[in-house]
Amino acid sequence: MRPRHPDTSAPNSDAPLVIVGNGMAGHRLVEALLKQAAPPRHIVVIGEERSPAYNRILLSPLLAGEMEANALTLRNADWYAEQGVTLMLGERVEHIHRERQQLTTSAGHTLGYGQLVLATGSRPAMPPLPGLDLEGVYAFRDLDDAAALTKAAAKGGNAVVIGGGLLGLEAAEGLRKRGMGVTLIQRDDRLMNRQLDDTAAGMLEVELTGRGLGVITNGHIAELADDRQGRVAGVRLEDGTWLPATCVVVAIGIAPNAELGRQAGLGVERAIVVDDHLATSDPAIFALGECCQFDSNLYGLVEPIWRQVEVLAAHLCSAVEDEPVAGYVESPTATKLKISGVSLYAFGPTDADEHHDVLVYHDPDQGEYRRLLLRDGRLEGAVLYGDTSMGPWYFAQALAGRDLTLCRSALLLGAADADALLDSSQSPDSTNRPVKEAA
Known part of the structure; x- marks a missing residue:
């Protein structure tokens, strides 16, 4: 449910605009504000981490040793000062x-x-498992986590990664590249079950196991066992399987940081509830990104x-009340990923139902797979x-709701072939012209 509140007068112009959070969303907002025709006179940014904003998406290549930490920085502290923005790092906001x-x-x-x-x-997000508080159990979310895992990997040995989504796969590959023996445990029956179907997930698993990564699907964990000295010694599955490990990484997903909003008495459900201008139940307070909830939706992708x-x-810098800024509207998103060197692109439902027309192209030798779901x-x-070059074209057709019946035979071959059939069907002399089937 969206918050509802009466209109109020503009806030005190002498008080600053304060942004709590110096992550990717908070930093992006600062840059967007500075580009406005009438930016706020004074912006204060408060970040709990000691480092200025950095690209969290690049933590995976950092862990794998493929880049240095300073390459992740979006802007250094001097940039904020040059822009007249007050930056307060290493502080946590405790009360509003x-x-x-x-x-x-x-x-x-x-x-x-x-x-x-x-x-x-x-x-x-942390599962309710015995042993999560043991030394040697890590998350993989920030620079400190990446540094701790890099240090742990330097000692060698075995690692277990819990979670077969994007973050778990990247953590597992990073530790493998650092020289550890790694087993990944996925509770579901396939890797990346929210993005991939059985065939694509199977191809990804074959690729990863071929590199030496252990993969267990339908894996249900009973406990993280200790070595009787407070350190993790391994993971025991419910079927009795024992996986020795000196390092365990939990990467099963994320949970919104909504506690500050809850403490302040704002409307909070699964996250801080906002309206289409990102305002909370208090008209002076807004929420943005992973900590907010709009129309029951939560967020984890940057788009x-x-x-x-x-x-x-635009809303924060708008001074004309009778010309309101257009609000935020949900729209479909496509997921474009590169998992350990393998390109993936997906949108829409993962699994087909009995009403879908399913088109499939599969070339195991080339490592390529495309599966399309059409309805009417x-x-x-x-x-x-593998080859994801057609992904944006497919997504554009889906957003447009375009009837692709006339080019169905060419949909798996390439955008040019499909467009040619569609264009020819719309030409003046195309009436009743038979459509040539693609080879």
Whole structure:
């Protein structure tokens, strides 16, 4: 449910716009605000991490030893100063005093705000398993996690990674490249079950096991066992399988950091509830990115969050009340990933139902796979593995709701072939012309 609140007068222009969170979303908002015709006079950014904003997506190649930590930095501290933005790092906002429009930090600072943006992101989701508090059990979410895992990998030995999604796969590959023996445990029956169908997931598993990575699907964990000295010694599955490990990484997903909003008495369900201008139940407070919830949706991909940033930046800088800024609207997104050197592209439903027309191209020797799901001639979903060059074209057709019946025979061959058939069908002399089947 979206928050509802009455309109109020503009905030005190002398008080700063405060952004809580110096992650990718918070930093993107700063850059978007600075590009506005009338940016805020004073912006304060408070980040709990000690480092300025960095590209969290690149943590995987950092762990694999393929790049240095400084290559992840989006902007250094000097840039903020040059832009007139106050940057406070290594501090956590502990309380929001809405009635006074003030907040207090873990360092004891009290700061007033005119408008407040919560971009607190998310934290690693943790399963209810015995042994999670043992030494040697890690998450993989920030620079400190990457540094700790790099140090652990330097000692060699065996690692177990829990979670067969993107983050788990990248963590497993990173540790393998660092020289560890790695086993990945996926609770579902296939890797990346939210993006891939059985065939594509099977191809990915074959690729990864061929590199020496152990993969267990339908893996149900009973406990993380200790060595009787407070360190993890291994993972025991419910079927009795024992996996020795001095390093265990939990990468099963994320949970929104909504506690600050809850403490402040804002509307919170699974995350901080916002309207289409990212406003919370308090009109002076906004939420953005992984910590917010809009129309029951939560966020973990950058594309919708970047669209939220543009809406919020324009809204915060809008001074004409009778010309409101267009609100945020949900739209379908495609997932384009590169998993350990393998390109993937997917959108729409993962599994076909009895009403789908299913088209498949599969070339195991070349490592290529394409599967399309159509309903009444219109494309609803696609999974591409290996060669993903057709992905954006497929996605565009799906967004347009285009009837592809006339080019069905060419859909798996290439955009040019399909477009040619569609164009010829629309030419003046194409009436009743038979469609030539592609070879």
